[in-house]
Amino acid sequence: MQKTSSCLVTKLQHYVPLSETDRALLREIEKSERNYQAGQEIYQGGDTNKELFVVKRGWLISYADMPDGRRQIVKIHHPGDIVGFTDIALKDVSTSLCAVENVVLCPFAKQAMDEVFRTSPRLTALLMSLALRDQVVLIDLLRAMGRMSALERIGYMLLDLIARLRITSSELTDRFRLPLNQTQIAQYLGLTNVYISKTFSRMEVEGYIRRDGLHIQILREDRLREMTDFHNRYDDIDISWLPSDGTQA
Amino acid sequence: MQKTSSCLVTKLQHYVPLSETDRALLREIEKSERNYQAGQEIYQGGDTNKELFVVKRGWLISYADMPDGRRQIVKIHHPGDIVGFTDIALKDVSTSLCAVENVVLCPFAKQAMDEVFRTSPRLTALLMSLALRDQVVLIDLLRAMGRMSALERIGYMLLDLIARLRITSSELTDRFRLPLNQTQIAQYLGLTNVYISKTFSRMEVEGYIRRDGLHIQILREDRLREMTDFHNRYDDIDISWLPSDGTQA
DNA sequence: CGACGTTTTGATTTGGATCAACGCCCGTGG
DNA sequence: CCACGGGCGTTGATCCAAATCAAAACGTCG
Numbered sequence: 351m352q353k354t355s356s357c358l359v360t361k362l363q364h365y366v367p368l369s370e371t372d373r374a375l376l377r378e379i380e381k382s383e384r385n386y387q388a389g390q391e392i393y394q395g396g397d398t399n400k401e402l403f404v405v406k407r408g409w410l411i412s413y414a415d416m417p418d419g420r421r422q423i424v425k426i427h428h429p430g431d432i433v434g435f436t437d438i439a440l441k442d443v444s445t446s447l448c449a450v451e452n453v454v455l456c457p458f459a460k461q462a463m464d465e466v467f468r469t470s471p472r473l474t475a476l477l478m479s480l481a482l483r484d485q486v487v488l489i490d491l492l493r494a495m496g497r498m499s500a501l502e503r504i505g506y507m508l509l510d511l512i513a514r515l516r517i518t519s520s521e522l523t524d525r526f527r528l529p530l531n532q533t534q535i536a537q538y539l540g541l542t543n544v545y546i547s548k549t550f551s552r553m554e555v556e557g558y559i560r561r562d563g564l565h566i567q568i569l570r571e572d573r574l575r576e577m578t579d580f581h582n583r584y585d586d587i588d589i590s591w592l593p594s595d596g597t598q599a
Numbered sequence: 600m601q602k603t604s605s606c607l608v609t610k611l612q613h614y615v616p617l618s619e620t621d622r623a624l625l626r627e628i629e630k631s632e633r634n635y636q637a638g639q640e641i642y643q644g645g646d647t648n649k650e651l652f653v654v655k656r657g658w659l660i661s662y663a664d665m666p667d668g669r670r671q672i673v674k675i676h677h678p679g680d681i682v683g684f685t686d687i688a689l690k691d692v693s694t695s696l697c698a699v700e701n702v703v704l705c706p707f708a709k710q711a712m713d714e715v716f717r718t719s720p721r722l723t724a725l726l727m728s729l730a731l732r733d734q735v736v737l738i739d740l741l742r743a744m745g746r747m748s749a750l751e752r753i754g755y756m757l758l759d760l761i762a763r764l765r766i767t768s769s770e771l772t773d774r775f776r777l778p779l780n781q782t783q784i785a786q787y788l789g790l791t792n793v794y795i796s797k798t799f800s801r802m803e804v805e806g807y808i809r810r811d812g813l814h815i816q817i818l819r820e821d822r823l824r825e826m827t828d829f830h831n832r833y834d835d836i837d838i839s840w841l842p843s844d845g846t847q848a
Numbered sequence: 849c850g851a852c853g854t855t856t857t858g859a860t861t862t863g864g865a866t867c868a869a870c871g872c873c874c875g876t877g878g
Numbered sequence: 879c880c881a882c883g884g885g886c887g888t889t890g891a892t893c894c895a896a897a898t899c900a901a902a903a904c905g906t907c908g
Binding site: 748749790791793794797798 | 895896897898899
């Protein structure tokens, strides 16, 4: 039985209906829960790779550090995300994972993924599509880092986050909670915390956004989309090539 | 019959032996060849996504442009690479593809990939592993762009390129041909052509590299590895989870 | 030889980094 | 109830790595 409906299932069904068999597989994966506190490091780059996680509640970040401490955050994880899929083909994980706030994760062994691979080609293909889609998102981020100004980068990040959040909560309009501090935002966008502060202020003055504690309201979304040439990669993925499923949803 | 041995097969067999069935599937994919001239654009971001390519000969680049012309090169393709796998789940391709020199490609329809998915779980899993590995490489590049100085970025690029080239040509030591011009290198590393020129000169003066026409020799590879905290993602991928194959190679 | 693409070199500018101080909020403990 | 201390965000002064601008020096290929 499912206590609260799973965000993973919600997220996947946003793209394609799932059969009862598939939902059962996912329930199995989300069976056990574990809590982590804000700021806690869950694993470190270089650790041997044995578990994956489904995010049940809270935000997390994955990052890669340089030996001298410079840090690049490479992914921001939300509820419903699968963490660690990228590293599935690696002996050791390539990034570290840290809870931004108090979080609930469902850990499961790499082997459990084998079960999915063996029994549901359709679910396999869907997960694979999403992994590849993640890669496209990473390419967008790369373009932002390589070619955009600080203001554009922040704008890009806000658009990306809100597009992702809208998938699971359809009531979300132009305001959302951003539990990252400015140092973390800087580590994500390749800037410094000081410059994030200055640019945020400027964006407020110029009417792009409004801030209120942890909340961000995007005022000129169209203008920001245009400035950053933003493409929403979350809305439409092509599932026409998915193997059809015997059972019906 | 195979005229020259396929670099795709060579590359894949670097990781795991392939059965005759799998090799037949790949031969099918590499059946037809098409030539493109240096500088020719093969497809553009936004085009509908219908073909994939195996690179037979020559280097290519994939890039994402901003509307005002700023360009970010996101991937450098070598012989043996599959181009377009990333976009397989997208209706439209997200990047443009351009031949850096005269190239030979083997185009094949997305549908041909379906055939692979249906008939060889092992080959499917291998291709998927490599796609995920690509994502890890992209994360490394992101870290370089976000947190490294110009000299470190160039060093990182050279290490990455040589590591990749060593997979297919084992006789390769510390010298290789780099057919990219400085403008392209700049577009790859998020810098300008002028600064690439200056930094290259400096690296030569300081004894990191030697240049000779299109050839680059890496003189202080260990030092560069250390500076950039370089990890070779091409040498070891974990194939222990691959489904076993009935037939033997 | 001329022409075009590329690299180089130098002068100048600038976006963002660095450094340092200050203020705010909140939790904790006396 | 207030003092404190630590984590964050803000603000201003200064600095610097890389961008920009512009011109010259290369090829190399007709």
